[in-house]
Amino acid sequence: MADFKVVANAIEKNHIIKLLDSDRRLDGRSKSDMREIKIETNIVGTAHGSAIVHLGKTKVICGVKAVLSAPWSDYPNKGSIFVGFEASPLSSPSYRAGPPQDHAIELARMTDRAIRESECINLEDLCIIEGEKVYTLNIDLYSLDDFGNLYDACVLAAVAALATTKIPEVEIVDGNVSFTDEVRPIKMDAYPISVTSYKIGDHIVTDAEFKEERIADARISFGTTQHYIVSGQKGGKGAFKSQEVMDALTHSIQKASKIREFFAEELGLDLK
Amino acid sequence: MTATVRPDGRQLKQLRELKVEVGNLARPDGSSQVRLGKNMVIASVFGPREQHPKFLALSDRANVKINYRMATFSVGDYKRSFPSRREKEISKVLSEAFSSVVITKHFPRSSIDIHVQMFESDGGSRTAAAIAVSAALADAGIPMRDLIGGIATGLYGDEVCLDLSGHEDMKGTGDMPILYSPELDEVSLFQLDGKFTFDQFKESFYTSIESIKEIVEVIKQALIAKYMKVKDEIAVVDDEEHEEDVQTIIQDTFISESVAEPTADETPKFNSSNISSFDPDDVPDGTTDIPEETVVVEPAATELREETAVEAVSEPVSEVMAEPVSEPVSEPIPFVPATEEAVVEKTTEEVVKTEPVEDETWYEDSLGLKPMGKKETLSNDDVLRDIEYSFEEDD
Numbered sequence: 001m002a003d004f005k006v007v008a009n010a011i012e013k014n015h016i017i018k019l020l021d022s023d024r025r026l027d028g029r030s031k032s033d034m035r036e037i038k039i040e041t042n043i044v045g046t047a048h049g050s051a052i053v054h055l056g057k058t059k060v061i062c063g064v065k066a067v068l069s070a071p072w073s074d075y076p077n078k079g080s081i082f083v084g085f086e087a088s089p090l091s092s093p094s095y096r097a098g099p100p101q102d103h104a105i106e107l108a109r110m111t112d113r114a115i116r117e118s119e120c121i122n123l124e125d126l127c128i129i130e131g132e133k134v135y136t137l138n139i140d141l142y143s144l145d146d147f148g149n150l151y152d153a154c155v156l157a158a159v160a161a162l163a164t165t166k167i168p169e170v171e172i173v174d175g176n177v178s179f180t181d182e183v184r185p186i187k188m189d190a191y192p193i194s195v196t197s198y199k200i201g202d203h204i205v206t207d208a209e210f211k212e213e214r215i216a217d218a219r220i221s222f223g224t225t226q227h228y229i230v231s232g233q234k235g236g237k238g239a240f241k242s243q244e245v246m247d248a249l250t251h252s253i254q255k256a257s258k259i260r261e262f263f264a265e266e267l268g269l270d271l272k
Numbered sequence: 273m274t275a276t277v278r279p280d281g282r283q284l285k286q287l288r289e290l291k292v293e294v295g296n297l298a299r300p301d302g303s304s305q306v307r308l309g310k311n312m313v314i315a316s317v318f319g320p321r322e323q324h325p326k327f328l329a330l331s332d333r334a335n336v337k338i339n340y341r342m343a344t345f346s347v348g349d350y351k352r353s354f355p356s357r358r359e360k361e362i363s364k365v366l367s368e369a370f371s372s373v374v375i376t377k378h379f380p381r382s383s384i385d386i387h388v389q390m391f392e393s394d395g396g397s398r399t400a401a402a403i404a405v406s407a408a409l410a411d412a413g414i415p416m417r418d419l420i421g422g423i424a425t426g427l428y429g430d431e432v433c434l435d436l437s438g439h440e441d442m443k444g445t446g447d448m449p450i451l452y453s454p455e456l457d458e459v460s461l462f463q464l465d466g467k468f469t470f471d472q473f474k475e476s477f478y479t480s481i482e483s484i485k486e487i488v489e490v491i492k493q494a495l496i497a498k499y500m501k502v503k504d505e506i507a508v509v510d511d512e513e514h515e516e517d518v519q520t521i522i523q524d525t526f527i528s529e530s531v532a533e534p535t536a537d538e539t540p541k542f543n544s545s546n547i548s549s550f551d552p553d554d555v556p557d558g559t560t561d562i563p564e565e566t567v568v569v570e571p572a573a574t575e576l577r578e579e580t581a582v583e584a585v586s587e588p589v590s591e592v593m594a595e596p597v598s599e600p601v602s603e604p605i606p607f608v609p610a611t612e613e614a615v616v617e618k619t620t621e622e623v624v625k626t627e628p629v630e631d632e633t634w635y636e637d638s639l640g641l642k643p644m645g646k647k648e649t650l651s652n653d654d655v656l657r658d659i660e661y662s663f664e665e666d667d
Contacts, residue, residue, distance in 0.1 A: 100363040117446075117465045177335050203639050206515070215405045220371070220462060232464030237371035239458035242481060249473065 007176055008248040013200070013215040020203040023232035027056070027209055032267045034195070034207045037156065039266050048183075049165025053157040055145035056209060059091075062157035064139050066167040067105060071127070071134040079126020079134040083112035085154060087139045092146035106235065110194075112142065113231040114223035118192035121162065125187050128170055133177045135167060137186075148210035151221045151233075155194035156263075163188055163267050190225040191271065193259050197221075199238055204248060206255060220245065222252035226260070226271065229253075277429045278440065285434045287423070287483055293402065294411040302412025304494070306404040310394035316387050317412040323383040333376035338366040340401055342390040362398050362435055369451045369461035370405060373431045375415045384414060390658035393437035396424040399449050402461065406493045411498070418453035421487035425450070425476040427466060427544035432475045434483055448476050452484045516626060 016026065023030050035056030044050040048063035064223045069271035071078060085108035087131065095101075115121070126135040140162065141154050144194075167184035198208040198216040208216055217238030232239065240248070264271045277284065288309030295305035300316035307313075323329035340363040344351045355363075366388075374384065375605050388401045399422035404421045426436040429446035446466020452459050468476065533613065 006330075006332045006438060102360055104361045105362055109357060109361050110647045117467065119467070165614070218368075222464075228467040228469060229464065230467055232462055233365070233461065234462035235365065237368050239369075239372040239453070239460040240462070241457050242452070242459055242477070245459050245462065245477065246474070249470075255472070 004157065009215055012211060016212060016215060017201040017203065019207065020200060025205065026211055031203060031205045032251065032255075034152075034259070035209070037259065037261070037262065039156070039160050041160055041267065047161075048167050049161045049163075051157050051160035052144070053067075053153050053160055055149060055153040055156065055207070055243075056147055058149060058153050058209075059145040059147075060141055060143055060150065060153040060157040061148060062139065062141045062154075062166045064137055064159040064161045066135045066137055066165075068128070068133055068170070068179075069136045071131065075123075076131035077127045078123040079136060080123070080138045081112075081121060081139060083108055083115060083139045083141070083158065085111060085141070087146070087150075088142045088144065089145040095146070106233075107150060107154060108141070110151060110221060110223075110231065110233050111139075111158055112156045113185040113192055113233075114180045115139065115162070116157055117228040118186050118190045118225045118228070120159070120192055120225070122187050122189055126167075128177055129172070132246065133170075137162075137165070137167075146210065147197055147267060148208050148213040151196045151219075152194045152207060155192060156259075157222060159191055159193070160187065160263070160267065163191070163269060190227075191260050191263065191269070192223045192225050192230055193256035193263070194221050194223040194231070195255045195259070197248040199236070199240060199244070204244060204251075206251065220248050222249050222256075224253050224256045226257075276431060277431055280437060280524075284431055285479055286482070287435050287486070288437070290403075290487060290490050291635060292407050292490050293497075294407050294494050295498050297529070299410075300412070302408045302410070302414070304404045304407035304411060306400050306407070308396060308400040308403065309435070310392055311386060311390070311397055311400040311402045312392040313390050313397070313400050315389075315401065315408040317384065317405075317408045317414065318386075319384040319412075320379040320382040320414070321385070323381060329381040329383070330376075332380055334374070334381075336367055336371045336374050336376060336378035336386070337383060338363055338370060338386045338388060340388050340390075340395075340398070342393060346390045346393045346405065362401070365461055365463065366398070366402060366405065369402065369420065370409065370461045372458065373416045373418055373420055373453060373456075374409065375417060378415060380402055384409075391439070395436050395441045398463075399423050402451050403487060403491065407490075407494055408492070410495055418455040419488050420451050420453050421484035421491065421532070422449065422451040422461065423447060423480050423483050423487060425480045425483075427468065427472060427476075432472055432479060434479050445475075446472070448473075450477070450480045454479055454481075454485045454488055564588055570587070 001266050006149070019025060020031065021084050025031070025033075029035070035058075036054070038054035040052045042050060043052055043061065044063050047063035048066050050062060052061045053058060072080060085100075087101065087104040087107075089095045119255045122135070126137070128134055141157060143150055164185075166185050168179040169182040169184055170177050171180050177262075195206065196205050196208075197206055197220055198212060199218045199220075200208075200212060200216050205212065208219070213219075216236060218234060218236035218240060220234045220240060221232065222229060230244075232249075260271065263269065280288075282288070289307070291307040292304060293306075293505075294302070294304045296305045297314070297316055298319055302317035303315065305312075305314045320334050323335055324424055328335060340359055341355065342351055342359060370386070376384075388405055388408075390397050390401065402420060402422035406422075409416060410419060423435055425432060425434050425442075425448055426441060427433070427442040427446035428436060430445075433440060434443070436444060436447060444466070446464075446468050448464045448466070448468070449461065450459060451461035464473075518570050556584050
């Protein structure tokens with residue numbers, strides 16, 4: 001009755017939980033450790049900003065492309081941002097080519113919320129002519145290697161790419177707006193970092209790798225900036241006790257501040 | 273802390289008016305309508321039924337699939353009819369949330385399909401949708417570990433405000449929808465956007481949890497109200513001194529052995545599956561209002577009660593949470609595993625009576641979509657035995 005996958009998962013889950021009982025994990029980390037983060041920036045010449053982020057073996061590429069567009073009618077003096085994510089079929093045997101699946105949409109929207117709600121980009125800075133022309137930043141992410149926890153890797157990649165984005169200056173001739181060869185960096189006011197905690201049995205672990213992610217009951221991600229909690233999302237078919245949510249949040253905030261420091265050091269940012 | 277902070281004059285920790293109605297649609301196995309302030313949402317539940325397409329079927333549990341959609345006229349602008357990214361995301365997180373409370377292990381390889389449609393939305397629409405889904409699932413008799421309630425708390429005018437309206441959500445600086453089960457103390461959906469400090473987060477989180485306890489009470493009252501309505505209908509007939517009608521209704525409704533053909537109008541549709549949580553000692557609560565003439569029915573009813581009581585002991589489903597049962601209900605459980613083995617398992621007399629029907633019709637019968645009390649639907653014994661059988665195989 002039960003097929004192979006169910007049995008295999010049950011065995012694997014049992015094994016992982018037994019390890020966790022003595023605070024050990026498949027790759028030798030402790031429950032609260034993140035995997036090693038590596039950041040490469042300015043990868044793609046055609047994009048205005050780009051980055052590859054490694055989170056252990058997980059790898060995500062992000063490209064930022066600025067285009068000219070009309071502003072939203074309710075925000076005439078604000079530019080706009082748009083975050084897209086493609087679960088590229090080259091990154092995992094379980095992804096298929098075709099229209100975005102639900103999990104890819106969720107990932108894109110989670111990243112979008114972390115970037116947008118943190119107000120890390122000053123949207124008024126992206127306005128060219130009020131009510132007529134603004135910059136739209138298209139922040140597009142592609143997974144390269146899915147070894148678990150794309151959620152945190154995506155936010156890291158997006159922020160790394162934005163921090164190094166240089167948008168072209170514009171010239172206005174007879175009311176026609178066009179790009180010039182000059183570029184300028186965009187102002188970043190905050191650096192949102194996402195940290196995801198996974199629930200496996202009664203254990204809460206940080207930054208699951210893909211075998212752990214596959215058998216995890218539920219996960220909860222928090223995006224935090226230096227001062228605020230800006231995004232959150234619970235996923236997975238299990239549930240968290242209310243105290244577990246609070247614990248995961250506290251842990252996320254602590255981890256995020258360490259990652260942010262590392263990040264600032266790598267990219268030479270000023271955290272204020 | 274002033275009450276005037278909020279545009280609609282509510283207190284900071286005050287809910288909008290919440291109205292829940294269950295069983296408002298006839299065709300689905302369970303349905304509900306919820307109004308939370310101006311939000312208007314209708315949910316319907318189909319299943320458990322065969323999973324289509326088949327390759328999505330899970331061999332050890334059921335799929336819970338929620339399809340959240342907004343009507344084109346539900347928002348200020350005209351909404352395009354195809355599903356947006358937002359709708360797809362909400363469908364996904366709601367499906368996952370309800371997967372955590374529905375006892376999916378009881379229905380391997382099947383699918384529980386829930387459709388929830390917003391007709392008017394005004395802030396907190398996903399939590400209003402979740403309340404509707406929760407009520408509809410209970411109405412359909414789907415076994416759940418607990419009811420789920422939901423609410424969004426957010427920041428408006430630097431204050432933590434419960435249950436943000438559409439305007440407050442747009443002008444405010446934070447929004448945090450939560451789904452929570454009070455009995456289990458489990459958070460099954462959590463989303464957050466905006467700028468919360470740690471203290472604001474903590475206040476919002478616990479405010480939501482407290483008010484969800486009230487919301488779940490409202491859902492419970494709505495479920496009880498459905499059965500009270502049935503009781504009243506019987507009482508009305510009694511007033512008009514139609515003793516025979518009363519007897520027919522009671523027989524058709526509560527006693528599966530009944531031979532009489534019930535009419536669609538008079539026969540209320542019951543969906544309760546919660547035979548195991550049914551306490552024989554509590555039964556007179558329902559029967560006391562039934563006129564004296566119906567005492568004739570008593571022996572049969574008692575017999576049934578005893579049967580179900582025995583089942584309750586042997587059946588591990590006993591802590592299953594479902595809608596409150598105020599009447600002695602003994603119609604079939606609304607799910608029958610559609611395995612071939614299950615059919616073979618049945619006693620011959622019933623197999624003979626059952627036409628070799630198409631799968632779908634078979635389901636419809638057992639789900640009580642047709643008037644209940646007919647012999648060709650499975651009896652409780654069969655259903656319970658089948659469930660047990662499937663457990664054994666699982667192990």
